[in-house]
Amino acid sequence: MRLLSLNEHDDLAWREFSQDKIPPYAILSHTWGAEEVSFVDLVDKSGKSKAGYRKIIFCGEQAARDNLRYFWVDTCCIDKRDNTEFTEAINSMFRWYRNAATCYAYLSDVSTSTSDPSAETCQSAWEADFRSSRWFSQGWTLQELLAPSLVVFYSSQHKKLGDKKSLARVIHEITGIPIPALDGHALDTFSTAERMAWSANRQTTKDEDGAYCLLGIFNIFMPLIYGEGKDSSLKRLQREIDGLPVTGMVSVIWRIYLDRH
DSSP: OEEEEEOTTSOEEEEEOOGGGOOOEEEEEOOOOSSOOOHHHHHHTOOTTSTTHHHHHHHHHHHHHTTOOEEEOHHHHSOTTOHHHHHHHHHHHHHHHHHOSEEEEEOTTOOOOSSOTTSGGGHHHHHHHHHTOGGGGBSTHHHHHHSOSOEEEEOTTOOEEEETTTTHHHHHHHHOOOHHHHTTOOGGGSOHHHHHHHTTTOBOSSTTHHHHTTTGGGTOOOOOOTTSOHHHHHHHHHHHSTTSOHHHHHHHHHHHHHHHO
16 A cells, blocks of 8 residues: 655655555545646656645645644555556555545535634534535545545635534435444445445446445455446446345346436
8 A cells, every 4th residue: 555645845755555564544535626646746746736736735734733644645646557556446445445544525615714614603604515515426435435434524725624423414414324324334234225325326437437436335346347338337246246136236226327317
């Protein structure tokens, strides 16, 4: 696992750790924009001019405030040129979020102007933006919400809004996810149909990611075949889910597919 840190000059550095020697780390959850910093940008130090660099630095600085030296950001901690590394990362993603000491959910479309937006009296000022945030409509952020024990939400001004526990009622109303699931109850205690329904209104840039972003939700590992299309990736996901009759799974998948279209 490749982790980032801020060096003495507040520049980004990285180290690779074997699975049995990963130190405590923070992890970033966010929606991708047009100018994200890739691993290549990290290597050749060309990412500072990109808009996405600022949220990476925010993650590192907040991690330091939380006494965490290391942090992980999906845009630049995976070398997507290496298909083997990329496949391993996608299949490990849920575990990486689950094992993080804390997850920072950066909501670029939620604005705050108060010094303490987490105060209950100030919540009404940003709650409408929070409820309509793009973060809640993306496929990959579903596992990023459910996997970590601690998810802390921040506005575009890097102001703390609250965490998954304090905002559980609002998150439940936005997503339909039961509060026990948000509280960390084992996901396999919820039916396959329930878990599929949590993703029904979420979108992914690549069609196949509609299935791949659910791997951790069902504790499944499978090869990635970009180009296979949504139908094929969902059918492969279906075959990997243990204990559910094939006909029932097909019904669930196609109902969700039709609802999305």
